[in-house]
Amino acid sequence: MDTVYLNGEFMDADQARISPMDRGFLFADGIYEVIPVYNGVPFRLEEHLRRLARSLREVRLDDPLDGAGWRRLCEELVARNGGGHLSLYLQITRGVATRRDHAFPDPPVPPTVFMNTSPLPVPAADQPARTAGVAAVTLDDIRWDRCDIKSVSLLANLLLRQRAVDAGAAEAILIRDGQVTEGAASNLFLVRDGEIRTPPLSHHLLGGITRDLVIELCREHGLPVVECPLTAAELADADEIWLSSSTKDVLPVTTLDGRPVGDGRPGATWKILANHYIRFKRHLCGLD
Numbered sequence: 573m574d575t576v577y578l579n580g581e582f583m584d585a586d587q588a589r590i591s592p593m594d595r596g597f598l599f600a601d602g603i604y605e606v607i608p609v610y611n612g613v614p615f616r617l618e619e620h621l622r623r624l625a626r627s628l629r630e631v632r633l634d635d636p637l638d639g640a641g642w643r644r645l646c647e648e649l650v651a652r653n654g655g656g657h658l659s660l661y662l663q664i665t666r667g668v669a670t671r672r673d674h675a676f677p678d679p680p681v682p683p684t685v686f687m688n689t690s691p692l693p694v695p696a697a698d699q700p701a702r703t704a705g706v707a708a709v710t711l712d713d714i715r716w717d718r719c720d721i722k723s724v725s726l727l728a729n730l731l732l733r734q735r736a737v738d739a740g741a742a743e744a745i746l747i748r749d750g751q752v753t754e755g756a757a758s759n760l761f762l763v764r765d766g767e768i769r770t771p772p773l774s775h776h777l778l779g780g781i782t783r784d785l786v787i788e789l790c791r792e793h794g795l796p797v798v799e800c801p802l803t804a805a806e807l808a809d810a811d812e813i814w815l816s817s818s819t820k821d822v823l824p825v826t827t828l829d830g831r832p833v834g835d836g837r838p839g840a841t842w843k844i845l846a847n848h849y850i851r852f853k854r855h856l857c858g859l860d
């Protein structure tokens with residue numbers, strides 16, 4: 573039985589109970605993080621905790637713990653679930669109110685803090701998603717104007733991802749006013765004329781921890797990378813397209829809207845970057 577953390581206690585997953593009056597349930601009034609854990613070591617934990625603190629500030633929720641407190645909780649939950657490769661999920665909502673009211677509870681109520689883990693399949697080199705790449709479709713970005721906040725209000729993302737799945741694709745790549753923003757649950761890079769490009773940070777996309785690392789690794793290893801606005805036309809004409817996220821690493825997209833990207837196989841630049849990425853993880857987490 574998996575162990576979860578809920579409001580100060582560790583317990584078996586099937587013992588965890590949350591009131592239906594929780595504002596997370598009623599309004600999706602909360603924020604979350606997903607942190608990959610390799611060999612029991614949370615990957616880029618400081619960066620995830622920094623984004624968590626930012627999301628809390630942006631939705632006007634007091635941070636219930638300091639950095640050291642979060643670190644201790646993350647490490648203890650990972651240890652109680654046997655370490656290994658895990659996806660560590662962390663959610664904080666505005667707590668349980670006595671009545672349903674859009675305005676925040678006054679006086680404030682304690683936030684609900686929930687954490688769990690699930691197995692994280694570590695992408696093997698011979699996994700089809702890596703040897704053949706994945707399919708993606710482009711869709712209108714119907715989300716709100718604050719996609720930089722890692723909010724649990726994900727209904728638009730879910731509808732978009734499901735439309736991609738219905739079309740036989742792994743991800744929806746989102747277009748807002750003719751500009752590429754990101755995937756339904758990932759950031760986006762493309763390669764054109766030998767240059768790696770990704771949309772700049774704005775309220776229209778999430779500042780992905782994996783995105784930052786990809787940019788960092790490109791700079792460290794002399795791969796030309798720029799943050800610049802990307803049009804849907806540039807995307808359609810890209811030599812390579814990559815998706816990045818904590819649970820996917822960096823995945824090549826080899827089919828876009830039913831047409832091959834480049835020669836329809838994972839690109840040469842992706843292979844170089846993916847090798848740097850794997851080496852970095854191995855160095856930090858002793859991954860084989």
Ligand code: PDD
Pocket residue numbers: 606729754755756757758759777778779780781782783816817818819
């Ligand atoms: N999602 N953009 C969106 C909309 C996302 O939901 C995610 C990740 C990312 C990539 O961020 P990061 O590299 O920090 O994982 C970008 C997580 C994995 C999820 O919702 O499960």
